[in-house]
Amino acid sequence: MGQKWDVVIIGGGLAGLVAANYLAKNDLSILVLEKGKTVGGRARTNQIYQQYFNLGPHALSKKGKAKSILEELNIHIIGKSPKLGGTLVKDNLEYTAPFTPLNLFTTNLLNLKERMEWAKVLMKLTSINTEKLAQHTFEQWVQQTTDSANVQSLLFLLGRLATYCHTPNKASAKVIVSHMKTVLSGVLYLDNGWQTIIDQLNNRAVISGVQIQTDQVVKHLDPIDHDHFKLVLSNGEELLSKYVVCTTGPHELHHMLGEQSSFSKIRPVKGATLDVALTELPNPKKLFAMGITDPLYFSVHSNYARLSVDGKSTVLHVFKYHTPDEHIDGKKVKKELEQFLEKLQPGSKDYEITSRFLPQITVNQRLPQIGDKVSSGYHTAFSLS
Template sequence: MLSQSISYPRYEYENKFRGYIKLTKQWDVVIIGGGLAGLVSANFLAKSNLSVLVLEKGKTVGGRAKTDRISDQLFNIGPHALYKKGKAKLILEQVGIKIHGKSPKLDGILVDKETHYRAPFNLVGVFTTRYFNMKDRFHWLKALLTILKMKSDSLSQLTFSQWVEQITPSKAVQSVLLLLARLSTYCNAPDQVSAKIVVSQLKSVMSGVLYLDGGWQSMIDQLHNKAVLLGSEIRSHQTVKQIIPSKQDNAFEIILANGESISTKNILSTISPLELLGLLGEHAPTAMKGIFSKFTPVKGATFDVALTQLPDPTKLFALDLNDPLYYSVHSTYARLSNDPKNIILHVFKYLQPDEQVDAKVVKLELEQFLEKVQPGWKRYEITSRFIPHITVNERLPLPEDETRLNSSKSAIPGLYLAGDWASPDSILSEAAVTSAKQAALEIIQKEKS
């Protein structure tokens, strides 16, 4: 039954080398990158009977959505939460992915130096937090209602800071909105980031998120296995070094680091815009170069920690009011260890665009923040992992990006773009998954016609 849905690459005879006949496979689609975007698009494409090859430079697929097993504890690459009502979850379910996990409670603390305030993230918090006075509580409820009712499309020209100043005069409310914006987008640049993207992410977060059993690897494993069963070929340890568009037959030659050459009718690239420019080299159109080289990645530092117990089990979530710091216990809601008593938590610093990082200083900062929330945590440490400078999203979303992205779309016929940077109206996994589906559908439509 399966074989009906499997298609094989076309074979063409080429007389490139004098005296030799070279047998060349021509793929319908080569996907560069086996992360979330690459695997989602492989599922859509392979279902349509197209021959699909995924090339991934890593030892295994998954990209930034991988989960590492360290001393038998499961660590996502930093804190990962899937939006419960987001488009990504819908699309993943559409390709048959089963998503298991629970939503963290909308509760927690705001840390101001040595003082802890209850966060105003649920009704009890709104009316009891000492961080707000009576007027602030009123302004906070008004701001939340504004976000819920807001049509984010109308904000495409504003930065988040501009919008925040428009909607509330309360400084305390403004500061909590900035915290929430960082939490939901990972961007620490309120004066630059697009209000439209932040508000739409805020709405998603307010509808709830899920921490996943087995980590995000549970989605990656299912996506990988389904793509293979549908007939895609997935090769890891394969670094693409060069893309050469052919003018004669609207096809591409892909050169790998090991010297192998691969021929394909279409390419779906899920790598970063700058890396793509590098692979295209002189073949990159000037307009594309101009646009892609302006994108700045969103970065962060993550401290992923496993403990045998929490010194203070009541503290599961915290944000710092002065520094861009996050703390959350994920294992209360998701199975991340064989021993259900073990604790898996993440401490995270949101970096500014182009911020230089001194790894030792940042690690100490994250450890000290954890000490403020969970004094004495070190006594219970099973293992931990610190990553000082990781790309969370390949593009800091700016108000002008929508036009830029739309104009760079069809710069090279047959080259399609996906990834967390490639969607004009979303970021993170929402963008990776929606752009992957969109690019796959465009290729299917082209090939069918």
């Protein structure tokens, strides 16, 4: 039997590194095991040529729990808030997004009655007690909130923007509306990408004595007595630990436990992302857009954050929100995202430096359903002791 640890953390993504930093404040021996070649998980940023690509569009809520946790750990967060506003697209037509007081009164999307209704709903949203929504799906809440089809579409759109969930008939109103409230308080696009958070968390953990090992896959996790877990790695190595914090997806944990656990039933929230770097924007005025009925997103993150070595190139993300269990035809989705980009930025291909398409990426490991608590963001950690 190999080395004994007080705590083994499985996964060196954001959740694993945050857990390591908190636990390092105690006198414990801590090991982080990460399957990838580097730490970071879904919060990593890849440098492709001179550009920094997050794994799809990443925005940190200014009033979210994740930011306050990172600040408590003395992680420096440098970035800028994108302006509210932009364009909404429906049936190939473009409308001004009614997210600011001025745009609310100038938008061609809503008639006068709908504008008043939308203003009322936005006011209600800021003061709503989300605890009272615990027994409702998001769709039920939207339908109870307004009869206007246009205002309902705007609420569904904001729900997608805030949580990436495109399943209003299943998702918990309490969780989605809580996140909508947080996102309406503003978000940050981070200079040099989310890797800056990962690097700081990683360095602080190492300095505090945490051991971090990459290229290590945990295959099995067995509780061997009341006090210990045995971890078996893919290279055959065996470790003992008093406590295990597992930050992998629930399906990976299910396989590690090697038994029928309810973890395998948890459904993820997924999407497709087209990450693009351009020398310049064909239409510099169009920086943000969403589909009203088509679940599409477009945002030029480099307009606010520095996302290239020289700070000059444009980095933007086009995204499609998937519904759970949807069959994904990668080629079709890619075309859909390219067409959305072409509509908003005609001729952008002529300026393209590089691009990356990921047809199916997990944004949130768990579709938030009725009965779920509001999590600190999109993170899931399972603590076993």
